[in-house]
Amino acid sequence: MKIATWNVNSLNVRLPRLMDWLASEGPDILCLQETKMEDAKFPRHELAAAGYAAHYAGQPTYNGVALLVRDGIAGATDLVTSIPGFADEQKRVIAATIAGTRIIDFYVPNGQSVDSDKYRYKLDWCRAATSWLRDELARHPALAVTGDFNIAPEDRDVHDPDLWRGQVLCSEPERAVFRDWLALGLKDSFRLFAQPEKTFSWWDYRQLAFPKNHGLRIDHILLSPALAAKCTACRIDRNARKGEKPSDHAPVMTEIAQ
């Protein structure tokens, strides 16, 4: 099973690119973030024609997440679109059980800057997520937590660690959240394998950041022990950041042996 995550930064703008990518990569499950689209406008017919069933939780302008499931994979059950017990107007969560695997798709708040209210919201959100993930892991031995985490877990995930030290996406409280999630038993699938140095998943649109590889690795696929044991590969598709009208994020993909 191939599980992927991609922050598309507007599904409306990115749909042609998404269609091409689905055709070339053929993931079984694709988790999307930043669809920026209300549910009534979701392009479910186009995706169905491309062989994907869609589940989504969107809103106008901001946020929005979706799960795409390839035809031939068992249908999604036990759909959830929020962190239980955490009141939130923002659409940042979608989870479902698909073919015996629990998939949780997160669009973690950005946080803006460490002195902002949005940073406080990010940490509150993440702490609510921690307790939910603990429950979900107890219920679902085969669990994947994917998405745009807006956290670069270590200095090696940052193009210039000194420039970013203490800044939002890299601050110690955010990194502590990431470590808390690993301490629940989740594995960072990217780090299960040897990876090229300076592999990132996001590059700013400005200042030629992509050609200079001034990026961060903030998009992740975490796996429960049972899934990690069967994981055979994880890579970031840097090619998807190239060309006309790219998202500022590249997709991350894992392979799980049956």
Add this chain to the structure above:
DNA sequence: ATGGCTGCTTTGAGCAGA
């Protein structure tokens, strides 16, 4: 050097992203 892109929106300057 506090900008620099991109996408969105009560269509056009301001917000948000990261």
